[in-house]
Amino acid sequence: MQPHDPYINAVCDALTEVDGLEPTDQTWTSDAETRGTYCYLDAVITLDPSGTRNLDDDEIPAGTPWRHGLILIWEWHTGLEDDIERGPVWQFAELKRDGSNEYPTSLPVHGYASPAAIVEAARKVIGHEIKPGHSHNFGRPGWAGGIIGDSWEHADELEAACAAWEKTGA
Template sequence: MTSQLPHDHYIDAVVTALADVGRDPANVTLDDCDTRGAHRYLRALLHFTPEVAYGVDQTVWPHGLLLIWKWHTGLEADLGEPERGPVWLSAKCSSDGTNDEPVPLPVPGVANPMQVAFSLAELINTGRAGKRRIGHWACAVSLITDCEAWGIRSAPNRDHECHGRVRRHPGR
């Protein structure tokens, strides 16, 4: 059984909000590291395919779109890695399976899930991410606390085994 990651509930709430605006990701990947200890962070990748069922227009996004959430510990900021905290990014997928350089989504790192959904929906519809503000998310403080605790627990353990999973979403 895969252990719970600190951002699981937040990403679940974002996926629900995305479904509410008709933007279902084809799959969602959550993990807690990329390079087995080189620099530690939490990550969620929400992949939107060019199928109409997932709400991505094939003429605009022929190979799909990635919505990315990351929480960096900031422990290696002096080595060029990101500062501590969360960030939302988006990236256009390419035909060879790679993606363009991720760009910031104009929402706070622990934005209300509906704010993330509206911003992404506008990006999909117009090519520009929306900046609509929605009230504070009730679980934001809990998410930050859990991510901070994860960062403290994982920082000294460079041999930490990564956790991750892919969730498939069949769309509506």
């Protein structure tokens, strides 16, 4: 079990309660990803808001959004990398036909966002209120709504679990 599993499970449960946002079986958590020589915790939640992810391209009507799905990405970094701050971030990206994804865009939520905040942000992404390539962190235009929602009620426990993992597993 990963230290962030209870949090990601709570987010998945909240998404499951919303019609069209139920995570697919391609959702996972890990502590094995690396950038250079530094480990970090991560999770990917795969959504299929158009219900077309498993169809062939010729079966998907023209103009269908999120043709191959949408991923929500959560990462917790140790801060040892030169260009990445310590702590959690949420991002999203559109999936491509081959299973790869577009370059991730920051979600305008707290790193330890409440599950309800993730649901609201996902709805805004699906509805194109928050667009790929726009980021509240990098000052690009596109989302002027500020941070969505609040932090998870168990954020302190999650931070402590991530910090303990950093000392023993990173």
